[in-house]
Amino acid sequence: MEWLSNLLMPGGKFLGIEWHVWKVVGWLGNLVFFSRFFLQWYATEKRKQVVVPVAFWWLSLIGSLLLLSYALFYQKDSVFIFAYAFTWIPYIRNLVIQRRHAKAHIDCVKCDFTATPDSRFCAQCGAPLITDTK
Numbered sequence: 654m655e656w657l658s659n660l661l662m663p664g665g666k667f668l669g670i671e672w673h674v675w676k677v678v679g680w681l682g683n684l685v686f687f688s689r690f691f692l693q694w695y696a697t698e699k700r701k702q703v704v705v706p707v708a709f710w711w712l713s714l715i716g717s718l719l720l721l722s723y724a725l726f727y728q729k730d731s732v733f734i735f736a737y738a739f740t741w742i743p744y745i746r747n748l749v750i751q752r753r754h755a756k757a758h759i760d761c762v763k764c765d766f767t768a769t770p771d772s773r774f775c776a777q778c779g780a781p782l783i784t785d786t787k
C-alpha cells in the first residue's frame with residue numbers, strides 16, 4: 654500500500670496540499686460556495702430566464718460559514734475574515750423571505766409554477782389549483 658500512498662500523495666501531500674482538519678473545512682467551503690454558481694446557471698438555462706433557486710441561498714450560507722470559520726480559527730487574516738463576516742445576513746434574509754412567500758402562495762402540482770394565494774387556476778398551464786390543503 655506504500656506505493657499507492659506515494660502515488661496519490663507524494664511527500665504526504667495530495668494535490669500539493671498538506672491536509673488537516675482546517676484545510677478540509679476551507680476546501681469544503683470553497684466547493685460548496687463555488688457549486689452555487691453552477692446550480693444557478695443550470696436553473697437559469699432550464700427555465701430560459703434568470704432564476705435564483707432556494708438551494709443557491711443555502712449553498713451560499715453554508716459555504717460562507719465554512720470559509721468564515723476557516724478564516725477565523727485557522728488563517729486569522731483580517732481581510733479574509735471581513736470578506737465573509739457579514740455575507741450571511743442577506744443569505745438568511747433571502748431564505749426568510751422565500752419561506753414567507755412559499756407559505757403565502759400555492760404551487761401548481763402539474764408544472765411547479767408558484768401562483769398567488771387568491772388564484773384558482775395555474776397561470777402557466779391552466780390546471781386547477783388545490784387550495785383547501787392549507
Ligand SMILES: [Zn+2]
Pocket residue numbers: 761762763764765766775776777778779780
Ligand atoms: Zn401549472
